[in-house]
Amino acid sequence: MPPPSLAAVVSSMPAGHANGVSGDARRRGSSKKVHPAPPTMMPDAADAADIAVGGGGMGKNGGLDGWWRRKRPEWCSVAGVAGVARRHPAAALFACGLLLFMGVEYTIPMVPPAAPPLDLGFAATAALHAGIAARPWLNSLLAALNTVFVAMQAAYIVWAILGEGRPRAAVAALMMFTCRGALGCATQLPLPAEFLGSGMDFPVGNVSFFLFFSGHVAGAVIAAEDMRREGRRRMARLYDALNLLQGVRLLACRGHYTIDLAVGVGAGILFDTLAGRYLDAGASPPVSRCCSSCHKALLSQ
Known part of the structure; x- marks a missing residue:
């Protein structure tokens, strides 16, 4: 048989006794502790006043110094900087580069206005x-090989769009040459x-x-990026190597500056x-491999 409820027990007691029990219950309820709300990320009034007037730690919670010790980001310490450098080495390297070139910039x-441009790639080649200037035939041979590339x-x-129905490389080339x-x-x-x-160079005679x-x-x-997307990694690496040789040839022949x-x-x-x-953004359905479908897909996109 289940125990009687508290209300039933109280109702069965005499009036005075019942009032005493209910009063004790109220006193016990009122004696419970109320936990304060967690502190917010903003400084309190005393800290804000110290921060505003430059109190330097004279507020009730330490002012600016105490607030900064409690709220500072994790990386604003020696251990924090070491942790960031360990987890993000590339970002740390670029940060060091920023500091380096901030000093170099000043x-x-x-280069004086009448002097020729300074190009470290020209100096390296x-x-x-x-050697190329002393052998015109070698210059023409290298230019012909570059034109073949x-x-x-x-x-x-062109094959990617007409033969395989993938217009991305062609669209990228059109954007690039226009820009x-x-x-x-x-x-x-x-x-x-x-x-x-x-x-023998392209464009012919550098018109x-x-x-x-x-x-x-x-x-x-x-072209190399398109090859990688299609899984043609060996061909992509070949194009990267030829592109590097092309860059050396352009520097040696002074066909481009290093920044170009x-x-x-x-x-x-x-x-x-x-x-x-x-x-x-066009989200068109896959196109077939025939040339007419390629043209329709490109125009629809």
Whole structure:
């Protein structure tokens, strides 16, 4: 048989006794401790006043010093900085680079207006430049080989859209060359004084010579990125190696400044990414491998 409830027991007691029991219960309930709310992330009134007037630790909770000790981020200590460097070595390296070049920026001498541009890539390839300049046939041979590599890039990008129905590399190349032409018109850098031209180079005779940035390098990066997406990693590595040799040849022949080559790599990656986002926004269904379907898919996107 279950025990009687507390209400039933109280109702069966005499009136005075029942009142005493209920009063004891009320007193016990009122004696319970009420825990304060957890502290917020903002300083209290005393700390805020100290912080405002620069109290320097005279508030009831230590003022600015005490508040900073309680609220400072984890990385604002020697152990915290060591932990960040251990978990994010690349970010730590770039942070050191920022500090380094902040000092370089205020101490490096500028090139005088009448002096030729200073290019460390030109200095590194000075001996190779002298050898090519002394052998015109070698200059023409290297230019012809470079033109063949450019044709290989173009052939792969055209095959990707016409033969395999994948327009991303073609869209990236169109974006890249359009941007390169606009930048080449907007800021025309002087042709290097030691430039070694060749009729075998592309474009033939360097009719439209834009220096910034390197379309040769950017086109090779776009093609190599497409190969990686398709699992053609050996071919991508081959294109990367040929792109590196192409960069050395362009520096030795003074066909590009070093910054043109570096930005060409970044431009290839950037426009490949933008082309992917552009095509993903269209969200069209997969296309077949026939050329007519490729054209329809490209126009619909």
